[in-house]
Amino acid sequence: MHSDIKKNKIFPDKSIPKHLAIIMDGNGRWALKKSLSRHSGHLEGVHTVHKIIKDCLHYKVKYLTLFAFSSENWRRPIEEITNLITIFINVLKAEMDRITDSGICFNVIGNLSVLDINLRKLILEATNKTLNNKKLYLTLAINYGGRWDILQAIKSMLSNNKDIHKNMDIIDEKFFSNYLSMSWAPDPDLIIRTGGEQRISNFLIWNLAYTEIYFTNKFWPEFNSIDLELALNWYSTRERRFGGLNVNKNKILKVQ
Ligand code: IPE
Ligand code: IPE
Ligand code: MG
DSSP, X not given: OOHHHHHTOSSOGGGSOSEEEEXXXXXXXXXXXXXXXXXXXXXXXXXXXXXXHHHHHHHTOSEEEEEEEETTGGGSOHHHHHHHHHHHHHHHHHHHHHHHHTTEEEEEESOGGGSOHHHHHHHHHHHHHTXXXXXXXXXXXXXXXXXXXXXXXXXXXXXXXXXXXXXXXXXXHHHHHTTSTXXXXXXXXXXXXXXXXXXXXXXXXXXXXXXXXEEOSSOGGGOOHHHHHHHHHHHHTOOOOTTSOOHHHHHHHHHO
């Protein structure tokens, strides 16, 4: 690991994002560049996941949410989809104990109902085993789409509040967002997208309303601790106003 990161000198704790979301893109293009199969690119991407989780534990990032498979990724060739599902199963099997022992609370968001039964069993086992862990809330988005999330939230809100049409004033942002997949977590402070594309690709569209967005050309398999450090450094320079004004700057202006 980079020596500066070890010393934890670069960022004062307050500038570390509480919730980091990542669109892990570029596995296929990384593989193509190396004349390897797309499958090799996805396998290499798993190594990056390990490294970044380790770094997030080090930085004390509280929530790490990783986009692993979108609701639109079913448009890919069946062979690639099968390979990806197999990777998820193998990684969960191999890492179950390490995840549990390292204090990680494991979650999955997305439409799991259509996923392979073995994968669903493993997800359930991992979420149950790590339920009481609190060091890092690690969420994998599998068969996840932001539009799906909003639709499932509407359905769930309506079925839980049968007479809601008689009192629609109670539906405000807070009330509604309780039904979204990530209702239990704060909105992401920072989202990183690797692979050079500058789009959200239907990730957490509701939750990203005020998230700082960092794009890098690095492909996911080659994204490393230094790249994360660069992203966190960039984040620490952002002035987050949420539509308001910077309170401290205004104070200075008034004094002058
Ligand atoms: C991201 O890498 C992984 C998934 C979407 C599952 P890609 O597979 O999209 O890689 P590129 O974008 O084709 O290089
Ligand atoms: C976004 O990557 C989804 C994941 C990283 C899981 P894609 O490769 O699917 O996105 P597009 O198609 O380039 O927008
Ligand atoms: Mg891609």
